[in-house]
Amino acid sequence: MRKFRIPIIMYVISIAMLLTLSIGQTYAYFSAIKTASGSVGMADVSMVWRDGNTMSPLDTIFDDVNSIVVSSNLKRSEYTQIQGLQNSTIQNITLLIQSTSSIDVYCRVKLTATYISDGETKDCSEYILLAYNGSEITSTGSWKLEDGYYYYKGTNLTAISSGSAVRLANQFYLSPNSDADIFGKQISIQLTAQMVQASNNAEQFEWA
Amino acid sequence: MKVKSNKMRNILLVAINLLLICIFAFIGKTYSYLTDQQSITFIASVSNINIVLKQDGRILTSEDNNIYLGTNLIEADHTYTLNVSLQNNENSQGYYIRFKAVAVVNGIIYNINEYITTPFYKNSDGWAYNTESSTSSTPLPLSSMQEKILIQDITIPNTAQSGELSISNMQGKNFQLYLYVQGSPSIDFDI
Numbered sequence: 001m002r003k004f005r006i007p008i009i010m011y012v013i014s015i016a017m018l019l020t021l022s023i024g025q026t027y028a029y030f031s032a033i034k035t036a037s038g039s040v041g042m043a044d045v046s047m048v049w050r051d052g053n054t055m056s057p058l059d060t061i062f063d064d065v066n067s068i069v070v071s072s073n074l075k076r077s078e079y080t081q082i083q084g085l086q087n088s089t090i091q092n093i094t095l096l097i098q099s100t101s102s103i104d105v106y107c108r109v110k111l112t113a114t115y116i117s118d119g120e121t122k123d124c125s126e127y128i129l130l131a132y133n134g135s136e137i138t139s140t141g142s143w144k145l146e147d148g149y150y151y152y153k154g155t156n157l158t159a160i161s162s163g164s165a166v167r168l169a170n171q172f173y174l175s176p177n178s179d180a181d182i183f184g185k186q187i188s189i190q191l192t193a194q195m196v197q198a199s200n201n202a203e204q205f206e207w208a
Numbered sequence: 209m210k211v212k213s214n215k216m217r218n219i220l221l222v223a224i225n226l227l228l229i230c231i232f233a234f235i236g237k238t239y240s241y242l243t244d245q246q247s248i249t250f251i252a253s254v255s256n257i258n259i260v261l262k263q264d265g266r267i268l269t270s271e272d273n274n275i276y277l278g279t280n281l282i283e284a285d286h287t288y289t290l291n292v293s294l295q296n297n298e299n300s301q302g303y304y305i306r307f308k309a310v311a312v313v314n315g316i317i318y319n320i321n322e323y324i325t326t327p328f329y330k331n332s333d334g335w336a337y338n339t340e341s342s343t344s345s346t347p348l349p350l351s352s353m354q355e356k357i358l359i360q361d362i363t364i365p366n367t368a369q370s371g372e373l374s375i376s377n378m379q380g381k382n383f384q385l386y387l388y389v390q391g392s393p394s395i396d397f398d399i
């Protein structure tokens with residue numbers, strides 16, 4: 001009996017293989033594949049701070065744009081020219097923000113000013129205002145100050161196109177209402193520019 | 209049976225967590241608008257009020273700020289010349305000025321503005337203000353680099369009203385005279 005088992009198994013396997021090939025052929029329809037490809041890039045939003053007098057990026061004029069030393073003292077009720085002091089170089093600065101985005105954007109700027117008194121850091125943002133040639137920047141209609149932010153063109157935000165630059169300020173103004181505690185103190189003024197895509201109501205979510 | 213129930217519960221919790229993660233990931237993607245933010249920081253100093261006090265033209269420095277009366281022992285109803293002046297030493301800004309002269313006897317502070325001769329207007333708040341004249345209350349800034357006399361002389365009266373400094377309550381005692389001067393770019397001396 002055992003003699004016959006091996007041929008029977010071989011026979012079954014052969015039949016199975018033939019059936020498999022047959023099925024394979026049955027489903028081998030005529031077909032062809034062609035691939036079409038397209039490159040899609042994601043838009044980006046980016047910016048650079050520039051000096052409007054030289055159009056140079058601030059980080060190429062100053063070693064450290066995180067701490068530009070202003071060379072002249074701020075005086076109450078006076079417009080003080082922004083003069084940066086770095087490596088013994090004094091330069092009048094007109095602050096520009098250039099959009100290097102690939103799409104239209106909205107822009108706003110936050111000013112934060114602090115000083116140290118009796119070992120405690122105090123906020124004096126409300127006393128420091130941005131000005132251009134003897135006028136506060138809000139008076140020209142280009143910027144609107146709201147909730148601590150300067151919005152470019154106010155509540156009716158105006159989109160800035162790719163590559164365009166907007167002028168911010170060339171002076172600091174120390175408010176006449178400023179607290180006498182800041183006299184003789186060193187203050188740190190931080191300007192933070194923010195941009196957001198000017199489409200799909202993105203600003204309503206991002207800046208809400 | 210209980211083991212199986214715990215197993216089922218754990219599987220259910222894992223499934224719910226995965227679902228929540230998927231929902232949050234979806235929300236995150238939906239609101240991921242394109243933005244950018246760049247900051248710069250300026251380090252600036254705020255100027256101080258730049259005024260100097262003088263006596264007979266001698267600048268009273270922080271090292272030697274004594275005002276000389278010409279004697280260590282003063283007498284009643286005698287006028288002592290002080291000739292103390294103030295100069296606005298700021299070359300581009302005018303300051304409103306006010307001052308207060310006080311005497312400290314046995315730790316008690318007496319305002320003695322009434323006992324001094326000054327071109328400043330003596331206000332009811334205890335300060336003497338730089339005004340258009342000594343009889344006018346209209347404030348007037350002291351222009352840049354301008355010098356003006358603060359106190360010409362001082363006379364301690366023999367008698368005084370209750371609570372005020374007089375010879376009777378300072379006789380034989382040592383006392384200090386202090387002069388407080390404030391300058392401000394605006395008329396509100398919010399100090």
